[in-house]
Amino acid sequence: MRVIAGKARRLNLKTVPGTDTRPTTDRIKETLFNILQPELLDCSFLDLFSGSGAIGIEALSRGAAYAVFVEKDPRACTCIRENLSFTKLSEDGKLLNMDVLQALRSLEGREPFDFIFMDPPYGKELERQVLEYLESSSIADENTLVIVEADLDTDFAYAGSMGFQLLRTKEYKTNKHVFLKKRK
Numbered sequence: 001m002r003v004i005a006g007k008a009r010r011l012n013l014k015t016v017p018g019t020d021t022r023p024t025t026d027r028i029k030e031t032l033f034n035i036l037q038p039e040l041l042d043c044s045f046l047d048l049f050s051g052s053g054a055i056g057i058e059a060l061s062r063g064a065a066y067a068v069f070v071e072k073d074p075r076a077c078t079c080i081r082e083n084l085s086f087t088k089l090s091e092d093g094k095l096l097n098m099d100v101l102q103a104l105r106s107l108e109g110r111e112p113f114d115f116i117f118m119d120p121p122y123g124k125e126l127e128r129q130v131l132e133y134l135e136s137s138s139i140a141d142e143n144t145l146v147i148v149e150a151d152l153d154t155d156f157a158y159a160g161s162m163g164f165q166l167l168r169t170k171e172y173k174t175n176k177h178v179f180l181k182k183r184k
Contacts, residue, residue, distance in 0.1 A: 001054055004030050007061050013083045015052045016076045024055060024119065024149065028172055032147070033058055035170070035179075036115065039145070040064055043114035046107075046139070048100050048130060053080035053093075055117050060089045068113075069095045070103040100126070104133050112141040119149035128158065131180070135162045146180040156180075 001013050004026060024032075032055075033040075040059060045067040047056030056067035069080050077097045084090040096103040100120075116134070120126035127148045134140045146164070148156075152171060156178050159166055167179040 001026060001052065004033065004058060004061075013052055013054050013057065013086075014079050015054075016073070016079050028175070028177075029054065029058060031170065031172075032177055033062060035177075036145075036147075037062060039114065044068075044111070046070070046113040046116045048103075048116065048118035049120045049126070050080055050095075051076055051119065053083050053095075055119070056093065057083055057087055057089060059115070059117075060092050061087065064092070064115075066092045066094070068107070069093060070100050071095070071097065072099050100130060101133060104130070104137065104139065107139050108137065110139060112139055112144050114144060116140055116144055116146045117149075118147070122151045122154070127154070131159060131162055131164060134182075135164075140182060142182045142184045144181065148178045148180070149175060150178060151175050154178075 041063040042065045045059040045064045048070045050069040050071040053069050056069050060067050071077050084093045163183050164180040165183050170177045
């Protein structure tokens with residue numbers, strides 16, 4: 001796994017050993033960032049369930065002003081720290097080693113993020129819990145793009161009742177990205 005583009009382009013990233021995380025493949029990451037690229041410059045990026053930190057690091061490499069990484073697994077946090085250091089992006093990244101909902105509560109009171117990306121463990125409805133929280137949170141507003149990486153079977157029909165508009169879905173062989181915004 002590597003950084004695809006930007007100031008850290010071609011640098012290889014470490015991944016967490018074992019099967020507890022599913023690193024986003026380079027091809028899927030490239031497709032995602034081709035979609036996001038026009039809005040990345042100087043943005044704020046929140047990477048939930050960060051794993052190795054590859055998504056937030058890609059955002060920083062491509063021009064995001066700063067990224068917050070949220071990961072509760074201590075081994076994954078070590079990996080994120082090492083990847084931020086290796087890519088020389090540590091100054092622009094902040095790591096929160098805690099549960100995602102605890103981290104979201106700790107971020108209240110700040111400006112809304114431009115992007116919130118999440119890649120939670122599949123089949124546990126964690127994306128739904130995060131969207132329920134974001135529904136009334138100050139860290140996401142109608143300009144915040146929320147991107148969820150999920151398996152192909154994950155249903156987001158409930159998102160409309162939480163005040164989210166489904167903008168698009170990009171499907172791959174085994175998973176998909178779902179793009180949402182809060183309704184005005």
